Amino acid sequence: MTRLAQLIRNARRDWVEIGGLGRLAVIGIVAALGLTLALGFFITATVRSDLLSARAVFVHTLANRLPPFPGPDGDLAAFDDAVRTTILGGETVRVKVWAPDGTLAYSDAPDIIGRRFALAPEVEAAFSGVQAAVISDASDPVHALTADPKGIIEIFLPLDGTDDRRWVMEVEQDVTAFDAALTRTTRTTWLAIGTGLAMLGLFMVVLVQARARDLNARRRQAERLLSSSFRAQEEERQRIVGALHDDIGQPLYRLLYGLEGARAKLERGEAVSGELDRLSRLVRDIDGTLRSELRILHQEAADDVGLGVALHDLAETTEREAGLRVIVDSDLEEEPDEVVRTALYRAAKEAITNVRKHADATTVDMAVTGDGGRWRLRVIDDGTGFSAEPGLGLSTMRERFQALGGDVRIERVAGGTELVAWIPATERQPA
Secondary structure, three states: OOHHHHHHHHHHHHHHHOHHHHHHHHHHHHHHHHHHHHHHHHHHHHHHHHHHHHHHHHHHHHHOOOOOEOOOOOOHHHHHHHHHHHOOEOOEEEEEEEOOOOEEEEEOOHHHOOOEOOOOHHHHHHHOOOOEEEEEOOOOHHHOOOOOOOOEEEEEEEEEEOOOOEEEEEEEEEOHHHHHHHHHHHHHHHHHHHHHHHHHHHHHHHHHHHHHHHHHHHHHHHHHHHHHHHHHHHHHHHHHHHHHHHHHHHHHHHHHHHHHHHHHOOOOOOHHHHHHHHHHHHHHHHHHHHHHHHHHHHOOOOOOOOHHHHHHHHHHHHHHHHOOEEEEEOOOOOOOOHHHHHHHHHHHHHHHHHHHHHHOOOEEEEEEEEEOOEEEEEEEEOOOOOOOOOOHHHHHHHHHHHHOOOEEEEEEEOOEEEEEEEEEOOOOOOO
């Protein structure tokens, strides 16, 4: 088995063993991780938007101190002096005023005044009275004279002119300080979120491990108790088999030989001879019933011959006694341990017994597999179904499997009934 396959098998076994609460905790961790990542990206995007809005508000406050824009034919020198003393400088590297047709009516860079460009969506929105702030990579030709081509912040403000015409002021700022502030805020946000998530994850991992240890301890205890019970039952079974064979079977033979000997001493046709014949047949019937029960008792444990052989013997006995065809698939790479082997065999026997009693079936398919850290028994019959309430045998079977960390499921399927019993594989101790 490859390392990856072993890891997958162990993960599946652990997923089964941690139980419902443990699985819920793992799902909670994954959900918390997804929510935290989404929250982190949302906070970062919100901070970025709020920082841009704050810059736009600040620039708008400064722009309100400027005189009305005189238009391209007015006194641009006075307006330029006001721009340079009020807005330009520091992080602000360029100021422009746009006309509605895309012409630059003013700029602190005289070389681009009068040039015409396609209006950006933010400029068009500003002409409608909407203030906007965006980060640009300065690749547009209109930014050819920008001091920092790596990136700029563009702030667009509606601007009133002296003749009541609407203009748009564009203020371009260096993005370096903005990026540094955003980076610090983002780092702090992810640090706080990561710390909280790590603490939550640590708590959930401890909870899952504690739950897994508790379940494993309970399962091991159940395995030990069931193993002791199985051994005691096996010893009692062997004692009963011996007692029935020696204390009842042998006296029956002696009784039969005595009856036949007594009958041989009588003349044929005598009334006593007929009664002795009847008693001899009765003893033979009792002996046949006793042998059948001894054979069943001998098959009770799968330890003697292995699970696969025991299931095939069960199938042969069922077909011989009830005419019910049982197809067994038990091609196992390794033999289960004693507790699992006995539990699976008894589950199969109980399933067959219920099919014989209630299902009115003709064929049963039985398969035992061992993969993914668990052993699985699957029994399907082509009968008429099952009662809504399981009987004592099935209830006891389910309780036994649940005590070992597994479960039993019974449901109707197309054309019959399916029983699936699974149980986690027990870790084998090194020799």
